[in-house]
Amino acid sequence: MQDNNGCVQNGTPSSSNNTVTENGHQDIPNGSGDGVQVDRTKQDIVRLIGQYLKDEGLTRTAELLITESGCRLDHPAAVKFKNHILDADWSKADHALQELQPLINSPSSLVEMKFLILEQKYLEYLEDGRVLDALHVLRNELTPLQHNTNRVHQLSSFMMCSSAQELIERTNWEGKGTESRTTLMNKLQTFLPASVMLPPHRLNALLTQALEYQTTQCSYHNTSQGIALQTASLLTDHCCPKDEFPTNTIQILNDHCDEVWYCQFSPDGSKLATGSKDNNVIIWDVHPESCTITLKKVLEGHNYGAAYISWCPDNIHLIACGPEESAEVWLWNIETEKFLKICQSQEDALTCCSWHKSGTKFVVGGIRGHFYQCDMEGNVLENWDGVRVNGLHCRKDGKSVLASDTHHRVRSYVLEELNDTDVLREDHGIMSFTVDKNDRLCLLNVATQGVHLWDLNYKCLIRKYRGVTQGHFTIHSTFGGANQDFIASGSEDNMVYIWHIKNEDPIATLQGHTRTVNCVSWNPVHPQMLVSVSDDFTVRVWGPNSKVPKQTG
Numbered sequence: 001m002q003d004n005n006g007c008v009q010n011g012t013p014s015s016s017n018n019t020v021t022e023n024g025h026q027d028i029p030n031g032s033g034d035g036v037q038v039d040r041t042k043q044d045i046v047r048l049i050g051q052y053l054k055d056e057g058l059t060r061t062a063e064l065l066i067t068e069s070g071c072r073l074d075h076p077a078a079v080k081f082k083n084h085i086l087d088a089d090w091s092k093a094d095h096a097l098q099e100l101q102p103l104i105n106s107p108s109s110l111v112e113m114k115f116l117i118l119e120q121k122y123l124e125y126l127e128d129g130r131v132l133d134a135l136h137v138l139r140n141e142l143t144p145l146q147h148n149t150n151r152v153h154q155l156s157s158f159m160m161c162s163s164a165q166e167l168i169e170r171t172n173w174e175g176k177g178t179e180s181r182t183t184l185m186n187k188l189q190t191f192l193p194a195s196v197m198l199p200p201h202r203l204n205a206l207l208t209q210a211l212e213y214q215t216t217q218c219s220y221h222n223t224s225q226g227i228a229l230q231t232a233s234l235l236t237d238h239c240c241p242k243d244e245f246p247t248n249t250i251q252i253l254n255d256h257c258d259e260v261w262y263c264q265f266s267p268d269g270s271k272l273a274t275g276s277k278d279n280n281v282i283i284w285d286v287h288p289e290s291c292t293i294t295l296k297k298v299l300e301g302h303n304y305g306a307a308y309i310s311w312c313p314d315n316i317h318l319i320a321c322g323p324e325e326s327a328e329v330w331l332w333n334i335e336t337e338k339f340l341k342i343c344q345s346q347e348d349a350l351t352c353c354s355w356h357k358s359g360t361k362f363v364v365g366g367i368r369g370h371f372y373q374c375d376m377e378g379n380v381l382e383n384w385d386g387v388r389v390n391g392l393h394c395r396k397d398g399k400s401v402l403a404s405d406t407h408h409r410v411r412s413y414v415l416e417e418l419n420d421t422d423v424l425r426e427d428h429g430i431m432s433f434t435v436d437k438n439d440r441l442c443l444l445n446v447a448t449q450g451v452h453l454w455d456l457n458y459k460c461l462i463r464k465y466r467g468v469t470q471g472h473f474t475i476h477s478t479f480g481g482a483n484q485d486f487i488a489s490g491s492e493d494n495m496v497y498i499w500h501i502k503n504e505d506p507i508a509t510l511q512g513h514t515r516t517v518n519c520v521s522w523n524p525v526h527p528q529m530l531v532s533v534s535d536d537f538t539v540r541v542w543g544p545n546s547k548v549p550k551q552t553g
Contacts, residue, residue, distance in 0.1 A: 078197040109191040124176040214238040224482040243545040246530040251541040260533035269525025275306025288526040291543035313359040342378040354392040365389040382415035404430040469493040480522025490517030
């Protein structure tokens with residue numbers, strides 16, 4: 001019976017328990033009469049536990065739970081329907097489906113369920129060589145439904161299969177038996193309300209969702225591997241240890257002899273390039289097992305220094321640009337050390353660059369009022385005049401180029417079509433910007449404001465990150481981590497700041513540099529590695545505590 005609050009009390013089951021309420025929920029049968037109230041939430045919990053126990057083969061325990069609680073797992077008509085499907089008793093399955101009709105939300109769902117059942121019936125007849133029976137299903141049952149005619153035509157073509165093996169290969173179907181019928185039942189079940197029949201393995205699904213949510217809330221979750229339900233503890237919330245995050249100094253390298261302005265890992269994560277006021281670009285080999293780098297070669301001769309570097313997608317070529325007074329762009333092959341020096345005229349200031357996704361052309365530009373698209377021989381393919389740019393990014397569509405300019409804007413340019421549109425505008429100068437690997441989010445270092453995150457699709461400001469000291473120096477930030485869930489930036493207060501992308505306050509502040517940190521780069525393949533460069537002439541490699549060299553002596 002029910003109490004005045006609408007809760008179900010345990011009592012004697014009655015024939016009225018099979019009715020359906022107006023909101024589509026089934027009435028839950030009463031229990032054994034011990035007076036325990038079972039409200040809607042408790043019913044759901046009992047059903048979830050009961051289903052889990054049955055899935056694990058603890059059938060008697062599940063039945064005892066159901067009996068004692070007075071709840072049931074599924075509507076009786078749904079149970080019959082499932083059994084008939086798994087037994088391939090198609091006529092009884094159709095009859096059970098008619099019983100379920102009042103519980104199905106829409107007529108179109110009922111038609112789709114009939115179609116799926118007849119499709120399985122048809123294919124099983126074909127596999128058994130019962131061609132006439134299959135033809136009868138096709139002509140007299142499937143076709144009259146007037147549903148999914150393209151699929152009906154496709155099914156008819158399977159009549160020409162010469163063997164069961166060919167049928168299975170052409171249909172990408174498991175063949176008759178428990179596996180394919182279970183797959184069918186899982187599809188059919190999506191049309192039934194959960195109050196009538198629980199979705200398969202529902203408790204496992206809920207626990208997996210809970211673990212996935214916990215990883216999104218974990219400040220230091222830095223792996224692309226999901227948490228397996230089989231190995232995770234359900235007794236406490238997931239939390240990655242901070243010690244495994246790249247917050248520890250692994251190396252300090254002093255190979256540059258002046259301010260180090262820029263750093264960037266190659267796309268495959270195997271190399272690092274650093275550019276300096278000392279006129280050199282240094283290429284480093286990356287050793288992810290020890291979280292260290294070693295000098296590979298020095299690319300010399302950059303007359304104004306190397307203030308910006310862009311790696312080609314091929315991991316072999318790179319472009320190096322100088323500071324504001326530089327008119328030179330150097331295109332290097334780091335394997336052969338062959339280079340091409342591009343200089344349109346001494347009036348140019350070519351201070352930023354970006355590779356096209358094809359790796360066969362690139363854009364360069366600067367603050368003198370123009371930027372160019374060039375091929376690998378340095379020939380200008382297109383140019384855009386009247387735009388003073390201090391940052392460039394070629395988008396994944398292969399057509400448009402994002403450019404930040406001296407009017408505090410980022411605009412999109414389609415060079416081939418001479419088309420341009422505003423994407424975003426700040427109230428202060430944009431010192432640098434970078435775009436994430438999905439080509440969706442844009443990270444800006446804004447003069448006197450710090451680090452801002454924008455959505456390029458919706459053209460809206462998402463978040464302003466706190467902590468960093470950003471004046472009018474050019475500081476470069478980066479996306480990073482296994483799923484690009486983190487943001488790191490240098491700062492004029494000599495620190496490296498790291499944020500989780502969803503939170504404004506930093507989760508780590510890395511100390512060690514003694515002058516402004518100009519650039520930070522996160523390894524795109526080995527997310528436990530982070531590199532920063534500074535006006536203190538050094539390159540620092542950051543990694544987890546387990547990679548810190550052990551002190552000897």
